[in-house]
Amino acid sequence: MIRAAYVHIPFCETICYYCDFPKVFAKGQPLEAYVDALLKEVEETVRVTPSDRLDTLFIGGGTPTVLSSELLRKLCEGLKKFLPLAQDAEWTIEANPEDVSQEKLDVLKAVGVNRLSFGVQSFDPDVLQAIGRAHTPEKAISTIKKAQATGFENISVDIMFALPKQTQDSFVHSMETVVGLEIQHVSSYALILEEKTQFANWVRSGRLELPSEDTEANQYEMLLKFMSECGYNPYEISNFARPGFQSRHNLTYWNNESYYGFGAGAHGYVEGIRTQNIAVPSHYIESMMSGKGPYLRTSTVTRGEQMEEELFLGLRKVEGVSIQRFQEKFGVSLRTVYGKVIENLKEKGWVETSHTHLRLTKEGMFLGNEVFQSFLVDSFDKK
Numbered sequence: 001m002i003r004a005a006y007v008h009i010p011f012c013e014t015i016c017y018y019c020d021f022p023k024v025f026a027k028g029q030p031l032e033a034y035v036d037a038l039l040k041e042v043e044e045t046v047r048v049t050p051s052d053r054l055d056t057l058f059i060g061g062g063t064p065t066v067l068s069s070e071l072l073r074k075l076c077e078g079l080k081k082f083l084p085l086a087q088d089a090e091w092t093i094e095a096n097p098e099d100v101s102q103e104k105l106d107v108l109k110a111v112g113v114n115r116l117s118f119g120v121q122s123f124d125p126d127v128l129q130a131i132g133r134a135h136t137p138e139k140a141i142s143t144i145k146k147a148q149a150t151g152f153e154n155i156s157v158d159i160m161f162a163l164p165k166q167t168q169d170s171f172v173h174s175m176e177t178v179v180g181l182e183i184q185h186v187s188s189y190a191l192i193l194e195e196k197t198q199f200a201n202w203v204r205s206g207r208l209e210l211p212s213e214d215t216e217a218n219q220y221e222m223l224l225k226f227m228s229e230c231g232y233n234p235y236e237i238s239n240f241a242r243p244g245f246q247s248r249h250n251l252t253y254w255n256n257e258s259y260y261g262f263g264a265g266a267h268g269y270v271e272g273i274r275t276q277n278i279a280v281p282s283h284y285i286e287s288m289m290s291g292k293g294p295y296l297r298t299s300t301v302t303r304g305e306q307m308e309e310e311l312f313l314g315l316r317k318v319e320g321v322s323i324q325r326f327q328e329k330f331g332v333s334l335r336t337v338y339g340k341v342i343e344n345l346k347e348k349g350w351v352e353t354s355h356t357h358l359r360l361t362k363e364g365m366f367l368g369n370e371v372f373q374s375f376l377v378d379s380f381d382k383k
Helices: 031-048 069-082 102-111 125-131 137-150 168-180 198-205 213-229 248-254 281-289 303-314 323-330 334-348 362-366 368-373
Strands: 004-009 054-061 085-095 115-121 155-161 185-190 233-236 239-241 260-262 267-270 273-277 295-300 351-353 357-360
Touching: 004 031, 004 069, 004 248, 031 069, 031 260, 031 281, 054 069, 054 248, 069 102, 085 248, 102 137, 115 125, 115 137, 137 155, 155 168, 155 213, 168 185, 168 213, 185 213, 213 233, 213 362, 233 248, 248 303, 260 273, 303 323, 303 368, 323 334, 334 351, 357 362, 362 368
Parallel strands: 004 054, 004 260, 054 085, 085 115, 115 155, 155 185
Antiparallel strands: 185 239, 233 239, 260 267, 267 273, 273 295, 351 357
C-alpha cells in the first residue's frame, strides 16, 4: 500500500556548484502553469492508483520556497484536496534560508505543513561562498529562529562536510550552531562530485581541489561522536534525530516501500513499478496539459532487483536489514540468497549479524557504497 508522496519543485534562484538534482533557474519560468500541471498529475494518478491514507508528504526541490506565498498556498491546498493525508501525517517542505519570508511561514503553518527542512550546509561564510550558496550564516540563524517563533516544532537542517575551504574547526562550529539552535533533526553528508556540476568542471580543469578521503573519514568519525554526545540518535548513515524526530518520509525510501513521485524530474515507486517523470518543466507542463501524462519512462522492478534494493537501501539504516522481513517479503531466507556475500563481508569486518538483523559495522559505514555494491551480484536465481 502507498503511504508516502514526494512532490518536486525544480526551480531555484541560484544553482549551487555541487548540485545535480533536476532544477532550473526560476526567473522567467511559468511557475503557476507548473503548479497547475503538477496538481493535475496528482489528481489523475491518485484516481488511477489510489491510497486510503498517506502518512508522509515531502515537497522537495530545487527550492519549493522559491514559489510566491500565493502559489505555495495554491499548491498545498491542492495537495490536501487530492491526497488522503492522515491526521497525524508528517508533512515536510524543503526551504532555503534566503527565500523564506514571515508571510510564507504563516502560509505553510496555516495549510498544515508541520516539518521544515532547511538547506543550510554550513555556518561558515567562506565555505558557503565556496559552494555557491546565496545565504549568510546570520540569515540562516535568523530564518530558523523565525520558523521556531511561528510554531514549527520539527525542523531539520542539512550540513555538509568534506567541502572546499572547510576545516575541522569550521565543521565543528557548524554542528555546535545546530545544537545551540535546538534543531530536532540533522542530515549530514559528504560532498559527492557529480558529473554534470560546476564542481566537476572545476576539478577536471584543475581549478578546484577537494579534501582528501582521509579528511572526509576524519570529519565523518567526528560527526558520529559529536552528534551522539549531543543527544542525536543516528538512525541512518547520514541522518541524526532527537528521540521521536526520525524522518518518517526518508524511512519510506530506506525500507524500500512504495511512494508516489509527482512533478518534473520526480521518481516514484508504485506497485512494483519505478516511474521517472519528464525533467524539463516546460516539456512536463506540455505533456500533462495535452493528456500525454508525466512519465519519461517506467520500468517493472524484477524480484532480483527488489532483493538488491532491500539490501543496499536497508543497510543505510543503523538497525540494518530485518532478516524476518526479508523472509516474509520474498519467501526465501536472506542466508539462502546472500550467505556467501555476507560471510565475505563479515570476514572483512564490514557487516555484522544478530538473530534479527544484518547491519553495517562502524568500519562498514565508512565504506558504505563498496558494501552495497557487493549485493549487486547473481548469487541466487532472483528472477
